[in-house]
């Protein structure tokens with residue numbers, strides 16, 4: 001009998017191409033895949049400025065106003081620890097096993113109860129649990145967008161969504177907001193212009209409540225109009241709502257999904273419970289559900305059973321609504337500390353919005369200051385922020401920056417804004433001394449006065 005032939009395992013050199021591998025080895029980096037082998041869609045995948053900042057910004061001497069990390073200090077860790085232990089000892093065989101691709105049924109029912117607070121009537125069968133709402137964003141883009149498809153998004157928009165759109169080579173057309181959120185007239189105008197070019201966007205991606213990064217909330221009077229405009233042009237709506245229950249006035253806004261069952265709604269426990277558990281969800285029309293579940297299955301087989309069961313127990317056994325109230329009280333104190341510090345320290349010509357929920361203040365700096373170019377000098381001065389360009393797909397935002405007040409203490413926030421003000425003063429000094437900025441001119445209107453106001457308009 002002939003000896004069975006052993007399959008040969010390709011070596012690193014065979015996998016990567018001998019010439020390239022030789023070069024890589026010579027450079028001391030054996031096994032690096034040559035970039036021409038990557039799929040074309042990876043060209044749009046760039047590290048977000050925020051992620052790149054994480055390493056420096058997390059040094060203890062730096063006050064980070066950059067990241068949107070929820071403040072978990074108020075969580076009842078001891079009772080959660082007991083819950084974890086009980087989950088393992090009583091239900092470990094299920095919790096540590098593969099589960100359903102769509103998510104744990106009991107949790108999907110509880111998610112419907114959470115969404116009912118925003119007026120949504122949903123069937124648990126239409127809920128797909130995901131690994132954070134970021135995964136839901138990725139999956140939704142994956143099943144709807146081919147390369148070059150157009151997606152509408154507010155300008156500015158959530159950096160993680162822009163990352164997903166870029167990863168699937170979708171083109172983003174921004175629609176401006178004012179202090180009441182997305183401007184319906186500009187949405188209509190954008191859709192009209194696109195229609196004249198024969199383009200129907202795949203969907204409008206919108207964050208109606210306590211927007212990331214703009215901090216604004218879509219006025220209730222505008223909600224039906226936004227839906228009606230999209231319906232008229234045959235454009236879907238993806239509503240991303242991780243902050244909706246984090247209002248400072250106690251008001252809960254009606255979800256777009258509560259007004260239109262065709263809206264794809266994305267939710268998350270990251271901001272209302274624990275971001276590390278990575279439990280989010282999509283509520284989708286039945287016609288979309290099966291595709292979404294198949295896409296989810298190919299990404300993860302199933303979301304983590306253990307984390308879902310822990311969230312389910314937390315919702316069942318803890319007063320989670322009081323916990324959210326505790327969180328929002330802490331965030332309101334931090335928001336107030338930030339607004340006070342901005343009023344006290346910032347130089348003339350800066351403007352910002354006053355958020356009534358969520359994590360973010362969106363700041364416009366005086367003309368000539370480039371927030372991306374200024375960032376290294378800010379970090380040297382031991383304060384970090386997220387520069388505005390990361391929140392636009394089209395290079396706009398060089399005169400804007402996002403400040404997060406969710407994580408640092410009020411004292412640290414005050415100190416961080418004081419440091420930021422010093423950096424801005426130094427930039428303005430250079431401009432005054434040399435008559436002009438050495439940096440590229442900023443785009444956008446000159447704010448009329450110092451103080452809180454709406455984000456700068458930005459037409460598509």
Ligand SMILES: Cc1ncc(COP(=O)(O)O)c(C=O)c1O
Nearest residue numbers: 068132133134158212268270280
């Ligand atoms: C608007 C928005 N959508 C989605 C996400 C992602 O949240 P998750 O932790 O659920 O993936 C975030 C996180 O900051 C966000 O701000």
